[in-house]
Amino acid sequence: MRRNSILTGLAIAALAFVVLPITIARVSAAVRGLAQDQPLTTNPDDPRFATFVYDVVSIKPYKEEPNATVHWMGSKESPDGFILHNAPLTQIIAQAYRTEHSKVTGMPDWMIKERYDMEAKMEPEVADALQKLSPANQKLARQHMLRVLARDYLKLTFHMETNQVQIYELVVGKSGPKLKPADPTAPEGGLRVSGIRGGGTLWEGKGTTLSSMMGQLTYVMGRPVYDKTGLVERYDFTLKYTADRAASAGPGADSPAPPDEAPPITTAIEEQLGLKLVSAKGPMDSIVIDHVEKPGAN
Secondary structure (H helix, E strand, C coil), X not given: CHHHHHHHHHHHHHHHHHHHHHHHHHHHHHHHHHCCCCCCCCCCCCHHHCCCCCCEEEXXXXXXXXXXXXXXXXXXXXXXXXXXXXXXXXXXXXXXXXXXXXXXXXXXXXXHHCCEEEEEECCHHHHHHHHCCCHHHHHHHHHHHHHHHHXXXXXXXXXXXXXXXXXXXXXXXXXXXCCEECCCCCCCCEEEEEEEHHHEEEEEEEEECHHHHHHHHHHXXXXXXXXXXXXXXXXXXXXXXXXXXXXXXXXXXXXXXXXCCCCCHHHHHHHXXXXXXXXXXXXXXXXXXXXXXXXXXX
């Protein structure tokens, strides 16, 4: 009897030894295909990201914190998860599906007005695999994870519509670009946005492409902005402008800034980057929500 128990125990241990490496191997195989730093895909739903999902998700209505000394709202990523705090769930859909040339429509009122706390955690092997991806593929993998979360926990379904709208095209100015080529051996630093004295805004690009600022530029200008410069290398650049002087009427409509202030954004782009915004017509994708469910407390 004891011998049978020992054999049974050994069999179970052997089975666990076989199953566990298979699970890890699947994640590792996906990483090997994505960690080559090659432009394999720009689609977050590419099958190579299928293993990247959140293991545990908690979504609860936000409760006021009367004794808190600091109140913040928004979202942030951690090496093994994602946190939404004191914010509407529209942020989840926006981050999961929106690009710099799209918008989300058809949201029910509760999704816009009600605020939630959400915490999503990955399994350790998934978090380890994520850190081995290139920065570009990490972004796509995280976007895929939010898409799966929205489908599973919010029962989200939607369709796409495309319309021709007023846009801006970013082109090279008459005097040529004023961009400093980045050190090719340095890692990509992305775009950092911060405030400066006098109500101005500072953009700092470190070892990044111009495409990294298209989303922020679209937000500031209030229209889709398409990169038509033909400049595809990585650059270091800074852009200082006065945020409240951005002209909604379009480039050329800004009034001159006082000498001690940063210029309006369209002027700053020409003077500091050697680029120019030109009005045009182009496509705008709309993510139209067909169905979404309010989450229960979990």
